[in-house]
Structures are given as C-alpha cells and as structure tokens.
Amino acid sequence: xxxxxxxxxxxxxxxxxxxxxxxxxxxxxxxxxxxxxxxxxxxxxxxxxxxxxxxxxxxxxxxxxxxxxxxxxxxxxxxxxxxxxxxxxxxxxxxxxxxxxxxxxxxxxxxxxxxxxxxxxxxxxxxxxxxxxxxxxxxxxxxxxxxxxxxxxxxxxxxxxxxxxxxxxxxxxxxxxxxxxxxxxxxxxxxxxxxxxxxxxxxxxxxxxxxxxxxxxxxxxxxxxxxxxxxxxxxxxxxxxxxxxxxxxxxxxxxxxxxxxxxxxxxxxxxxxxxxxxxxxxxxxxxxxxxxxxxxxxxxxxxxxxxxxxxxxxxxxx
Numbered sequence: 439x440x441x442x443x444x445x446x447x448x449x450x451x452x453x454x455x456x457x458x459x460x461x462x463x464x465x466x467x468x469x470x471x472x473x474x475x476x477x478x479x480x481x482x483x484x485x486x487x488x489x490x491x492x493x494x495x496x497x498x499x500x501x502x503x504x505x506x507x508x509x510x511x512x513x514x515x516x517x518x519x520x521x522x523x524x525x526x527x528x529x530x531x532x533x534x535x536x537x538x539x540x541x542x543x544x545x546x547x548x549x550x551x552x553x554x555x556x557x558x559x560x561x562x563x564x565x566x567x568x569x570x571x572x573x574x575x576x577x578x579x580x581x582x583x584x585x586x587x588x589x590x591x592x593x594x595x596x597x598x599x600x601x602x603x604x605x606x607x608x609x610x611x612x613x614x615x616x617x618x619x620x621x622x623x624x625x626x627x628x629x630x631x632x633x634x635x636x637x638x639x640x641x642x643x644x645x646x647x648x649x650x651x652x653x654x655x656x657x658x659x660x661x662x663x664x665x666x667x668x669x670x671x672x673x674x675x676x677x678x679x680x681x682x683x684x685x686x687x688x689x690x691x692x693x694x695x696x697x698x699x700x701x702x703x704x705x706x707x708x709x710x711x712x713x714x715x716x717x718x719x720x721x722x723x724x725x726x727x728x729x730x731x732x733x734x735x736x737x738x739x740x741x742x743x744x745x746x747x748x749x750x751x752x753x754x755x756x
Contacts (some may be wrong), residue, residue, distance in 0.1 A: 439498070447688065450636050454741060457623055461594075471504075471506070472503060472505075472506065472508075473501045473502070473503060473504070474497075474501070474502050474503075474504045474511045475500070475501050475502075476497050476498065476499045476500060476501075476511075477499060477513075478499045478511055479499070479515060479516065479517045480499060480514060480515055480516060481496055481497065481498060481499075481511050481512075481513070481514055481516045481557075481559045481562050482496070482497040482502070482511045482513045482514070483495065483512050483514070483562055483563045483566045484497070484504070484509050484510070484511055484512075485509070485510040485511075485512060486508060486509060486510075487507065487508050487509075487510065490567075490612075490713050491563055491566060491567045492502060492563070493563055493564075493567075494563065495563065496559065496560075496563055497511070512566060512571065514557050514562055514565075514566070514571070515557075516557050516559045516562070517556060518555070518556045518635055519531055519554070519555070520552050520553065520554045520639075521533040521552070521553050521574065521578070522550070522551075522552050522553065523535065523536055523537050523550060523552070523553075523582065523583075524536050524550040524551075524553040524640065525548070525643075526550075529714055530667060533574060533578070533579050533582070534579055534583075535548075536549060536550050536551070536643065537551050537583055537586050537587065537592070538587075539586065539587050540587070540589040540590070540591060541590060541591065541593060541594055541595045541597075541598075541755060542591060542592055542593055542688055543594040543595055543596075545594075545595040546644045547595070547642055547643055547644050548642070549590075549598070549639060549640065549641065549642040549643065550639070550640025550641050551582065551586055551625070551637065551638070551639060551640060552637070552638040552639075552640055553615070553634065553636075554634075554635040554636040554637075554638075555578065555583055555633060555634050556574070556632075556635070557631070557632055557633070558622070558629060558630055558631055558632060559629055559643075560624050560629065561623070561624050561629050563620035564622035564623070564631060565620075565622065565631040565632070568620060568622070568631065569620060569631060572659050573632060573644075577619070577632065578619075578632065581615055581618050581619070582615055582637075582700065585611055585614040585618065586637075588614065589607055589610045589611050589614065590607065590646045593607060595644070596640070598642045600616040603734050604639055607639060607647065608636070608637050608638060608639055610632060611637040612635075612636055612637045614638065615634045616630065616633070616634035619631060619632045619633075619634060619641055620632070622707075647718060651720070673734050689719075
C-alpha cells in the first residue's frame with residue numbers, strides 16, 4: 439500500500455500545480471489583461487517597468503498586447519478640444535478664470551479666452567516623457583495667460599469692440615502661444631508637442647464707466663462716419679451738376695457754331711420748301727402761302743414777306 443501511495447503523489451502534486459496555475463492565469467486575465475484597448479479619439483504610450491517610456495511606440499485606437507506587470511499603458515485624448523478661461527461656471531474644459539489684461543490706453547479689465555488645442559499624436563511619447571499628462575496646468579495655462587496679456591498690451595480698449603482688430607489679436611495670440619509650446623523631434627525636424635489650432639476672444643468684462651465711455655465713442659464715431667458719407671455724397675452731387683452744366687454750355691456753343699456755319703444751308707432749305715409749297719398751291723388753285731408786302735431798292739432790294747409758317751414751312755404735304 440505504501441508503494442502505491444508514493445506513485446500517486448507526483449500526480450497529485452502535478453494536478454495541484456495545474457490548478458494553481460489556472461487560478462493565477464484567471465486572476466491575471468481578470469485584473470491584469472494581456473490586451474489593452476485604446477478607445478477612438480485616443481492614443482496610448484507604453485511605460486515599461488524596466489526601460490521606461492518605450493520611444494516610438496504609440497498605439498492607435500484598437501487592441502494591443504501588453505505584458506502584465508511590465509507594460510503600463512497611458513492613454514491621452516488626442517481630439518481637438520476647446521479649453522475655456524472664464525469666470526462662468528460650470529463650463530466644460532475650464533482651464534482657469536478669465537484673463538485680466540492691461541491695454542495700450544491704460545485700461546484694465548478681464549476677458550474670456552477660448553483655446554482650441556490637442557496633443558500632437560505623432561510625438562505623444564515625447565510629450566509624456568518631457569511634460570506628462572498634466573500638460574494643461576504645467577505648460578498651456580501659464581503660456582496662454584502670458585501671451586494674451588502681451589498681445590493685448592499693444593491694443594486699446596476700443597479695439598475689443600472692433601471686429602477686424604479682434605481677429606488680428608486672435609491671430610497674433612495663436613501664433614505666439616503655438617511658438618512657445620515645447621518642441622519634440624519628428625523625422626529629424628522640430629515638432630510641437632502640443633498643437634495650438636485657434637484662440638478666440640470672448641466677452642470682455644469692462645467696468646461700467648469704461649463701457650459707457652466706449653459706447654459713447656462708438657456712437658460718436660458712427661455719427662462722424664455718417665456725416666462724412668453725407669459730405670461725400672453732396673460733393674459728388676455738386677461735381678455732377680457742374681459737369682452737367684459744363685456739358686450743356688458746350689452743347690449750346692456747338693449748336694451756335696453749327697447754326698452760324700449752316701445759316702445759308704438753312705435759308706436754302708427754307709426757300710426750297712417755300713417754293714415747293716407755292717408750286718403745289720398754284721397747281722391746286724389755292725392761295726399762295728406768301729405775299730410780298732414791301733419791296734425797296736433796285737439791285738440790292740429789301741423784301742418783306744408775310745409768311746404763314748404753318749402753310750409755307752410745314753414738312754408734311756397737305
């Protein structure tokens with residue numbers, strides 16, 4: 439009997455080992471899975487327990503194999519998000535309070551600022567190694583506050599009412615903030631670790647006195663512009679009338695010159711028409727539409743005619 443029991447002991451030990459291994463495997467699968475799933479809109483970098491951040495390994499959305507206890511996945515949201523600097527609460531993605539600025543005309547007030555940005559997925563491993571997941575509070579927030587103040591200091595408070603000037607400020611802020619983001623290396627070229635896509639200026643919280651003053655200036659500016667437009671219209675109308683009067687004067691001069699040059703032609707045409715009317719009247723036995731009422735002189739005589747223009751000079755044949 440003792441011999442039989444000794445032969446079964448290794449089998450029992452082996453079976454026990456298999457059971458323990460199975461339990462361990464189930465535990466690992468449940469609590470330390472071999473597959474890690476990266477959700478859409480995210481990217482994952484890997485931290486190796488022995489070697490640190492695995493350079494160049496950036497996992498796109500989907501499942502990836504990991505070694506439990508060795509690989510530690512860190513996932514970043516790489517979508518473009520708009521972070522808000524505002525005093526309004528609650529708001530999504532609030533990065534901080536409204537930014538207080540000082541303008542070129544010595545005015546101080548706060549304004550809402552919105553920044554659209556995203557981590558640069560192509561160098562996400564470098565972002566995690568150099569900056570980490572707290573890139574907003576460590577890098578973006580102080581840079582945005584600094585550059586917004588720098589740009590605003592070159593503009594007056596009234597420029598915040600001007601659409602064109604606001605757009606100009608936003609473009610400069612976007613460029614300056616993007617330039618000051620930390621840089622990585624991609625294909626032997628510098629690449630920003632954080633991509634600043636746009637900066638938008640929101641509501642400026644002017645003090646009541648400044649707000650009233652700016653509104654009065656706007657009204658005065660609009661009134662002045664309206665008066666200037668009216669003056670331009672009046673000037674153009676005066677110019678038009680002068681041009682028209684000059685054209686009429688020239689037309690009269692041309693008509694006078696034409697009449698002087700063609701006086702003989704007009705007389706000839708008149709007398710030809712008169713003769714034609716006289717001939718027609720004679721043929722019909724009607725009264726001749728002209729009569730001589732006085733003749734003076736011999737060779738150079740003066741003839742006074744009593745002419746009915748309707749009968750003698752009409753163009754239509756009766």
